[in-house]
Structures are given as C-alpha cells and as structure tokens.
Amino acid sequence: MSSAVAAAAAAIRQAGAFYGRSLPRRAVLTVPSSDWKKLTKLPTFTNTDCVVLDLEDGVAETAKQIARENIYRYLNESASKITREICVRINAVSSNHINEDVKLLKDLSTSIDCLFVPKVDSIDDMKWLADRLGSNRQYNLVIYCESARSLADLRSILTTASSLFSLQGVVFGSDDFSADVGINGRYSPEAFELTYARQKIITTCRLFENAQPIDMVYINFKDLDGLKKQSEQGAAWGFTGKQVIHPQQVPIVQAAFSPSVSSIAWAKELIEAYDKHEKEEGKGAFTFRGQTMVDKPLLRKARSILNMTR
Incomplete structure (x- = not known):
C-alpha cells in the first residue's frame, strides 16, 4: 500500500463510526x-x-x-x-x-x-x-x-x-x-x-x-x-x-481490493455530507458536489468503499 493510501486509511480508521463491522x-x-x-x-x-x-x-x-x-x-x-x-x-x-x-x-x-x-x-x-x-x-x-x-x-x-x-x-x-x-x-x-x-x-x-x-x-x-x-x-x-x-x-x-485515494476521499466526504444533511434538513436525497443525487444505495456504496480500506 502506498503512503498516500495508508494515510487515507489511517484517517478513515479514526472515523470508524462510518461503518459498523470489521475491515475485510x-x-x-x-x-x-x-x-x-x-x-x-x-x-x-x-x-x-x-x-x-x-x-x-x-x-x-x-x-x-x-x-x-x-x-x-x-x-x-x-x-x-x-x-x-x-x-x-x-x-x-x-x-x-x-x-x-x-x-x-x-x-x-x-x-x-x-x-x-x-x-x-x-x-x-x-x-x-x-x-x-x-x-x-x-x-x-x-x-x-x-x-x-x-x-x-x-x-x-x-x-x-x-x-x-x-x-x-x-x-x-x-x-x-x-x-x-x-x-x-x-x-x-x-x-x-x-x-x-x-x-x-x-x-x-x-x-x-x-x-x-x-x-x-x-x-x-x-x-x-x-x-x-x-x-x-x-x-x-x-x-x-x-x-x-x-x-x-x-x-x-x-x-x-483496495479503493483508490480519490474514491476514499469521495466516500468520506459523501458520508460527512449525508450526516450533515440528515442533522440539518431531515431525510431524503440531496445534491452532492453539484451533481450527484445522494440516496440510501449510494450511501451504502460509500460505506462499502470505506470498509474495504485497511
């Protein structure tokens, strides 16, 4: 694993609340x-x-x-x-x-x-x-x-x-x-x-x-x-x-079987945005990075990406 991926993985481990199961x-x-x-x-x-x-x-x-x-x-x-x-x-x-x-x-x-x-x-x-x-x-x-x-x-x-x-x-x-x-x-x-x-x-x-x-x-x-x-x-x-x-x-x-640095960053940012949206505006889909409509399936994909990071 490159140093960049390792650094990203370490940051994600610290934010472990994003996923509930052990890393694969x-x-x-x-x-x-x-x-x-x-x-x-x-x-x-x-x-x-x-x-x-x-x-x-x-x-x-x-x-x-x-x-x-x-x-x-x-x-x-x-x-x-x-x-x-x-x-x-x-x-x-x-x-x-x-x-x-x-x-x-x-x-x-x-x-x-x-x-x-x-x-x-x-x-x-x-x-x-x-x-x-x-x-x-x-x-x-x-x-x-x-x-x-x-x-x-x-x-x-x-x-x-x-x-x-x-x-x-x-x-x-x-x-x-x-x-x-x-x-x-x-x-x-x-x-x-x-x-x-x-x-x-x-x-x-x-x-x-x-x-x-x-x-x-x-x-x-x-x-x-x-x-x-x-x-x-x-x-x-x-x-x-x-x-x-x-x-x-x-x-x-x-x-x-490891996500790219860019996909890790995307997943982390999306989940943070989703949590903020849930807290401030309630449930439902919302726009992410100006174009993506975020709903539950996309959120699961983001969490899956983080779960693939060690």
Whole structure:
C-alpha cells in the first residue's frame, strides 16, 4: 500500500463510526502447517491481511499430526510476533481428521483470530462442529463453498452458521467445486465456467451483514498478470478479498481490493455530507458536489468503499 493510501486509511480508521463491522481480509495467505520452516517465516509476511495455518489440502495425509503439533507450538510460543490476523483451517467435518482437529482447538491456550472450515455441505456440518467445540469460546468463522450442494444450500448454511458462530466470510473453493460439478479438465484462465458460482456466492453473502465473499485462488503464482486481471475482475463483481498461496501474490491482490485515494476521499466526504444533511434538513436525497443525487444505495456504496480500506 502506498503512503498516500495508508494515510487515507489511517484517517478513515479514526472515523470508524462510518461503518459498523470489521475491515475485510483482502489477501488471505494459506500456509501448510506441516512445514515448520514456513511458519517461522510468517513474521516477515507483515504485508498480508490474514494468515491461515492449514491443516487440510496443503498438508499430506501422513503429516496431519505433525501439522497439529506445529500449530500448537507456534500459537503458544510465536504468535505474538505477527501483527496480522492468524487463523486456522481445519479439515472437513466429514473427514477422518476432524476429531483430532477439534481436540487441538480445545487444547490451545490462546484463541485463534478466526476458524476456517472447508467443504461445508450442510447445516448439519455447522451444528456438529458447534456441538463438539462447546460454548466456552466464541469462534469467528469463515466457511468454504466447494460443491454443488454447498452452493445450492448456501443461504441455509450461512443462516445456521451465523446463529452458532460469529460468521465472517465465505471462501470459494474453485478446484473442488469444479471437480464436483463435472467441469472437464482445468477451467480456463478467465474462469468463465465458474461465473454463476462466484456471483451467487457474492449475492448470498450480501444477505448477511458480516459475511465477506472471498474469491478463488489463482493457482499459477508465477503468472502475476493473470492474477491481476482475475483479482480486478473479482473486485469489480463484488468480492472483497482473495485467497493467495505465495507471498508475491499479496501486493497484487491487495491493490485490486483496495479503493483508490480519490474514491476514499469521495466516500468520506459523501458520508460527512449525508450526516450533515440528515442533522440539518431531515431525510431524503440531496445534491452532492453539484451533481450527484445522494440516496440510501449510494450511501451504502460509500460505506462499502470505506470498509474495504485497511
């Protein structure tokens, strides 16, 4: 982030009354927890918004227990060195590994910032996990939508999740979803085959106040031009963040999901003008900067822009 954007973001954070929810995760960096060397490098990844310590797809079947031990050690000994959010992705509720993952969560002496749960296919997955974790801790929750069933039932799943946890987002797991719905071979670089799924996730998330839609991963981490294009597409559609698998992807993704300095200034000024209009003249649309008729939808857009600023 440039110094100008950082300065604008700091000013907006001080005016936090403009929005009521936490700032979104733009770059969600997943790190395999079986690799202790990579965990020790996490303090150098200060530019990413969110670090997810992975127990699932990034970890071999034979290395699950090593990964749990690494997470336990890391969170209890080293987590204070990182200023960014630290999360854990457990294995799917339907997997053979979930009971040991739940035990790890209960054994941790420190709370994780957010729990990422993959392959959530039904409301029963949410109920089972909430029952096993108990009520001693309130978990922030991000789920993964990775199947046709999950996509079809997403609204019901999120309704249940929001009643049992502090629901914070949905990640689109494009590879598993593609396999589940029968996309032949690898989807195209433009991912047009996944348009419906991506846009439905965005739309469904908007029904829940704090459910951030997080876009698919761009697997070819060396293709930074392709990453930039897909990130900007996702941001234009309404995603507010994206999965990343390599540190060099982080700045490109963050730039795509960050408002420009001019749009930040516009949003801040519009909200201030709206508040003044409400106080002095009452409700209703009004003219802003000599030409824009400001009403509730435009106000929501302005607040959304500020909410995308970190």
